[in-house]
Amino acid sequence: MTRRTVAAALGALALLVAACGGDDESADAPEPSPSIRTLTPIALPPPPPPTGKLVADMRQSSRDAAAGRMEVWIDNDTAHEIRPRRIVYSDPRYRTTLPGTRLRPIPSQSERGFPLYLPPRPACDHPDGRGTITVTYDVQGGARDTRTVRVADPTDVAGRYTSARCLELAIAEVADLRWSDEVPWDGKEGSDSTLTLLVTPTGRPGPTLTIDTVSGTPVLSPVGSDVWRPDVTVRGTDRPQEVALPLKPTRCDAHAFAESGGATAFKINLHLGGKPGQITLRMSSAGAANALHYAKDSCGRLLTVG
Known part of the structure; x- marks a missing residue:
């Protein structure tokens, strides 16, 4: 917790104490009980002086992840506003430096976040490092x-x-995995649909890929179980196949649809060459639109604002 966070917490406590000790007398009000004390507001602590340092940390929201980025947050703990001209993130896990975007001033003793777009091919031979x-x-x-x-x-x-x-x-060396853009259903309220995983092997020999489970999201879920269990084994020399996963809305409130940046991003647990792993496979923009349209229409009158 930063020093400013502590100061803010103490300030909030002072306001709470002040509220408890407010004057709300009226002509008909009964005499206060002698057992009830009147609390006096405490003085707010002065803000800590700036250290003269810049402090940085990395964060990522679900919307950042969906956009293929992360955000570096810079805390300007100096006595003056600074106006970034260039921000560059360096990390041995990436082949090149990553430029910060949305450059804008950072007031004294404030912080701002700057998006960094993630590279499609990180340095997989350097899995460790610090940026x-x-x-x-x-x-x-x-x-x-x-x-x-x-x-x-x-x-x-x-x-x-x-x-x-x-x-x-590594998986792409065995097969291409993607979701179909089609989310078919009968158009009736409360009906189920189908999420389809398209598996296209590369035609090259290599390690075996086994798809163990697929997890639902806050908006879209498997029918009849907590996760999908396709139990599909794929080799690079196999024929293409389609894996059908019965689909239903997870819940029917507008908050779930509005707040879930990962509504159409499904976690797949698998084994590649006998080693376990997990990836997040996102639907395309067209597929995501079709899936969300299905979920909202299937919820129908059950869709609530709460």
């Missing part, structure tokens, strides 16, 4: 400075992406 961010910026008076700081990554955003993407590239 740094180099910020070139202007300060008050027109002076320019450059600083390089380590990027904290408590949820291992960069590492998880590298592992997952390298696994996807």
Whole structure:
């Protein structure tokens, strides 16, 4: 927890105490019980002085993941606003540096997030590492400075992406996996549909791929079980196949549809060459639109705002 977070928490406590001690007397109000104390608001603590440092950490929302990016958040703990001119993320797990986007000023003792678009081919022979961010910026008076700081990554955003993407590239040596854009159903409220996984082997010999389970999302779920269990084994020399997965809406409230950035991103647990792994396979924009249209129409009158 940062120092400013602690100060904000103390401020909120002070406001709560003030609210408890408010004056709400009226002519008909009974005399207060002698057992009830009147609380006096406490003074807000002064904000901590700036340390003069820049601090950075990595984050990723479901919408970031869907857009193929992560965000580096820079905390400007200096006495002046800074205006970034260039932000560059360096990491041995990536073949090139990643430029920060949406550059904008960072006020003193505030933080801002800057999207970094993830590379399609990370350095799979360098699975370990830790990133740094180099910020070139202007300060008050027109002076320019450059600083390089380590990027904290408590949820291992960069590492998880590298592992997952390298696994996807290895799977692509055996077969191409993708969701069909078609989400067929009979048009009746409450009806089930079908999610179809298209498996197209490469035609080359190699390791065996086994698809063990597929998980649903906050919007779309398997019919009759907690996960789909296709139990499909694929070799690079096999024929193409379609894997049909019975589909239903997970829940019928508008909040689920509005808030779930991963509504059509399905986690697939598998074994490649006997080793377990997991990838997230997203539907195309057209397929996602069809799937969400099906779920909303299937919910019909059950779709609520709550």
